[in-house]
Ligand SMILES: Nc1ncnc2c1ncn2[C@@H]1O[C@H](COP(=O)(O)OP(=O)(O)OP(=O)(O)O)[C@@H](O)[C@H]1O
C-alpha cells in the first residue's frame with residue numbers, strides 16, 4: 213500500500229530531514245511511527261499525500277508514484293490527519309467539513325448522508341456538527357477531524373498525533389475505532405500506549421533515519437532502545453514504582 217525506496221528530503225538545502233528511508237506497509241496493516249520531537253514523522257506522512265513534493269528517491273502509494281499527476285487519485289483513497297487540526301478544518305461548520313470530501317468526489321446525497329451519519333455516530337460528535345470550528349476546543353476539533361476522515365472510508369488512513377487533546381473517554385473511543393478499521397493505518401504519535409494497543413508494527417525514527425522496525429511489543433518493551441532515542445517505555449509497560 214505504501215512503499216518508499218531511498219527516500220530523502222530536505223526543507224532547506226543542506227539540512228537533511230529524511231535520510232534514505234525504506235518503508236513498506238502492507239494492506240490492512242497498522243503501523244506506528246515513533247520518534248522524538250523533530251525526528252521527521254510528520255514530514256514522512258506529508259510526503260505520502262503529496263504535500264511535500266521535492267523529495268529524492270521513490271515513493272509509491274497504492275501503486276501510484278507520488279507526483280503531481282497522481283495526487284488526485286491518491287488523495288481520493290488516502291485520508292490524512294494533520295498534527296494541527298487548524299490546518300485540516302476550513303469550512304464554516306463541522307458538518308460542512310465532514311461532508312466536504314464526499315461532495316468534492318460527487319457522491320450521491322444518500323451516500324453522503326449515510327457516510328456522515330456513520331462518522332458522527334462513531335466519533336460521538338453530534339453536538340458539534342453545527343458549531344463553527346473556530347469556536348471549538350482543541351479536542352473537539354480533533355474529533356471533527358477524525359469524523360471527516362472516517363466519512364470518506366479511505367483505503368489508507370494517515371494519522372498524525374490523533375490522540376492529542378482528546379479526553380480519556382474520547383481517546384479510548386478512538387482506540388476502539390482504529391482497532392475496528394479495515395483500512396491500512398499509519399499513525400505518528402508520542403502516545404506509545406495507544407500505538408501498543410492499536411498497531412501491528414512500529415517504526416522507530418531518529419534524526420530522519422529509521423533506527424528500528426519490528427513488532428510492537430518487541431520495540432516498545434525495549435527500554436534501552438527507547439531511551440537511547442529520547443523515548444520512554446509506554447506507561448502500561450512501566451512498573452508502578454518507576455512512574
Ligand atoms: N516547514 C519547515 N521548514 C523547515 N524545517 C522544517 C519545516 N517543518 C519541519 N521542519 C523541520 O523538520 C524536522 C522534522 O520535523 P517533523 O515535523 O517532521 O518532526 P516530527 O517527528 O513530526 O516532530 P514532532 O514529534 O514534534 O511532531 C524538524 O527539525 C523541523 O524543525
Ligand SMILES: [Mg+2]
Nearest residue numbers: 253254255295
Ligand atoms: Mg509531528
